[in-house]
Amino acid sequence: MRGTRMDADASTVSGPLGPGPARQLERCVDLRSRIRQERRIAVSPAVERALELSEMHLFLALSYLGYTDELCPEEDEET
Numbered sequence: 001m002r003g004t005r006m007d008a009d010a011s012t013v014s015g016p017l018g019p020g021p022a023r024q025l026e027r028c029v030d031l032r033s034r035i036r037q038e039r040r041i042a043v044s045p046a047v048e049r050a051l052e053l054s055e056m057h058l059f060l061a062l063s064y065l066g067y068t069d070e071l072c073p074e075e076d077e078e079t
Contacts, residue, residue, distance in 0.1 A: 021065050025062065025065040028058060028067075031058060032059070035054060035058065
């Protein structure tokens, strides 16, 4: 699973809340990937912006689940 930087497979990680958060983290990382794909093929700037905002909100949820990747890694690639 790219981007989560977890030491073990998410399905085997179990924290104080059990394995549920690790599974949700995995699903949310997959969802972020799908949102990014949709942003690339958005039919209008408004749709692209709405998807960008949803990715930002999803990133906040990911951070609550222990996600440590960057919000906009492509910005680092441009410099």
